[in-house]
Amino acid sequence: MAIVGKVSPVTLGLCVALSILALILYVGAVSLLSNLAGSDPAGNAYSQAYAAIALIALWVLLAIILAIALAKGAAGWPVVTAAVILIPASAVASLFAMGLLTNPNQPPYLWPIIIPAGLPLLVLGFAFWTLLPGMSSVLPAHIVAPAIWGAVFVLCLAVVPFNLLRDSARETIAAARAKTEAEYDKLPPDPGLAQLLPFMGTFHGEKETELNRRVRSLPTRQSEAEAMLARGEFPLRYLGWLHLDPTPSLCEKVRAQLRQNVAPLVLKAGETKPYTVIAQQVTDAVTAMKWLVGYDCSCDSESLAWEQMASAYNDPAFEFFELKRLRDPQELGRILREYPERFSMLTPKASLKAWLSFTEEEEYRERALAGARTLPHRNADIVTILNSRSDEHMAWMAMTYLPQLDLKATPELCSAALTQINAAFAKVYRPKADDPRSYDELIGRLGGRGQHFTVLIWLAEHGCDVGPAIKDAEELVRSYRRSAESDAMLASLARLPRK
DSSP states (O other): OOOOOOOOHHHHHHHHHHHHHHHHHHHHHHHHHTTTTSSOHHHHHHHHHHHHHHHHHHHHHHHHHHHHHHHHHTOOHHHHHHHHHHHHHHHHHHHHHHHHHTSTTSTTTTGGGHHHHHHHHHHHHHHHHHHSTTHHHHSOHHHHHHHHHHHHHHHHHTHHHHHHHHHHHHHHHHHHHHHHHHHHHTSOSSOOHHHHGGGTTSOOTHHHHHHHHHHHTOTTHHHHHHHHHHTTOOOGGGGGGSOOOOOHHHHHHHHHHHHHHHGGGOOOTTOOOBGGGTHHHHHHHHHHHHHHHHTTOOOHHHHHHHHHHHTTSBSOOHHHHHHHHTTOGGGTTHHHHHOOSSGGGOOTTSOHHHHHHGGGSHHHHHHHHHHHTTOTTHHHHHHHHHHOSSOHHHHHHHHHHGGGSOOOOOHHHHHHHHHHHHHHHHHSOOOOTTSOOOHHHHHHHTTSSOHHHHHHHHHHHTTOOOHHHHHHHHHHHHTSOOOHHHHHHHHHHHTSOOO
C-alpha cells in the first residue's frame, strides 16, 4: 500500500491554508457542541444551527484537503475506497452526535463529542502524513493507513451504542413518567398541599397546567405550607410560586427551616468538597430568601449563614454571590414596592409603578387610581418613570393616567412629561399635502388614547411652560385631515395659556 509522489510547495501551501481554516472551524464547532443546551430555547436553537453549519463547512474542507492529498500522494485504491466511504459516513456520524449533544443531561451525556472532536484530527493527520516528504519512511503505510482509517471507522460506529444508550434512557424516563402519572391519577379528589407538591416539576403541557391550577387554588395552602415548614419538610424552591401571603408567621417559619437546612451542609475543619454538591440546595435557599426579602422579611442572618457555609466549597456558582446582595437594604421590600403579585398586597409603601400596573385589569383600575392618588411619593415616582428609558410601557401608562393622579406641576414633572411629548411628536409621520391622512390615524400613531395632547393641556393649565410644544401640536394636528375631533382639539389648544 505504498504512498509515493512528489508534492509541490504550492500544493502543500494550499493544504496548510485550508487546514488552518479547518482548524478554526473545528475549534468553533467543538466549543459549540460542548454547550448546546446551556441557554434559553432561542439561544440553544442558534447554537445548534451554528454548530451544524460549522460541522458541514468543516467536512467540506476536510474532503477537499483529503482529495488533494490522495491525488498528489498517489495513494493505493484501498485507501481511496476507505476515504470515499468513511468521509461522508464520518460527517453523518458527527451530525448524529450533535443531535445527541442537544440533550447532554441524559445518557450518554457529553460522550458523543468524541466523534466530531476526534474524526477531523484523524483525517488531517492522514492527509499531512501523505503530503509530507519522508513521512512514509518513518511511519510505514501498512501501519498508518489501517490504524487511522480503522479509528475513523470505530468512531463512526460509536454513534450506534450512543444512540442505544439514549433510547434506553428515554424508555426509562418514559416509564418513570408513566408511573408518576399513575400515582398522580390515584390522588383523592381533594388532595392536600403535601400530596401535590411532590409532583411539581414532573409534568409538561396540560398535565402541568392542571397541577399548577390545583396547587395555587388550594384554599388551605397557606396553613398547610406553614405546617410543612414547621416540620422542616417544605420544598423552598416553590415558596414564591404558590401565591402565599408573606405573613410574619410564614416569614419566621421559613427562616427557621433555612437555619435548619444549612446546618448539615457546613464542612468540618480541613474538609473540602466541590460546590456542585450543594448547588441545588443553595439555589433553593436563595430563591426562598429572595421572595422573603422582596416581601419585607429580612433574612440577613440566614443569608450570612448560607454564604459562610457555601464559601468553604470549591468553585461557587452565581447563586452564591446572590447571597450577599440579599442583605442590601435596597432589596428589602422591593417586590412589595414595585412588583406585588396581587392587588391586595399594595400598601402606601408601594411605588406608583406598582399601583399603575393594576390599572390594566378592569376590576382593579378605579381602585388602583384612587390608591395612587393618595401616595405621598407619587410626584417623585412619576418623574422617575417618565425619565427612565428602560420601561417604555410603564412610561406610556404614566402618560395615560397623569392627569388623574392629583399631581403637583413641579418643574421636574413639567420637564419629564414635556420630554415625553416632544419625543412622541418628533416621531410621528407628518403627511404631505398630496397624502391626506385621518385624524384618527394620528391618535393611533400617538398610542391610541391621545394622552400626549391630554397631558399637554394639563401641563399648560397647571402653569408649565409649554408654548413651543403647543405650537408643535397645532401644526401636527393641521397636517392631518380636518374633522370634528381635530377641530375640537385645535380649539382646546388655542385656549391654553402660553408663556
